[in-house]
Amino acid sequence: NVMKIPIAMVPFIVQLLLQVSFASYATFVLIDERNVLTAEIAFVAAALFNVMKIPIAMVPFIVQLLLQFFVSVKRINNFLNAEELEVGSVSHDKTRKEPL
Known part of the structure; x- marks a missing residue:
């Protein structure tokens, strides 16, 4: 069912967010030797990743x-641009509820 696909994707997106946060920490440390991952930087980055979690998880929906x-x-x-029906193509039988 197509409606269940976004719900099934949520665990993969959560896993992706964890990998992105780990890759961001690693990139920060490895890009320059002067970059030191202190507790202050790590917690601020973790808070930002946590704020981004819900909007990113909403992407499949x-x-x-x-x-x-x-x-x-x-x-x-398509319906509004369709050709008009002829007047005689629909008739109404008085003994039936619906048109024929």
């Missing part, structure tokens, strides 16, 4: 909603 939006707009556009 947003992508899914955008895809549904574009499909809906395409269907509505």
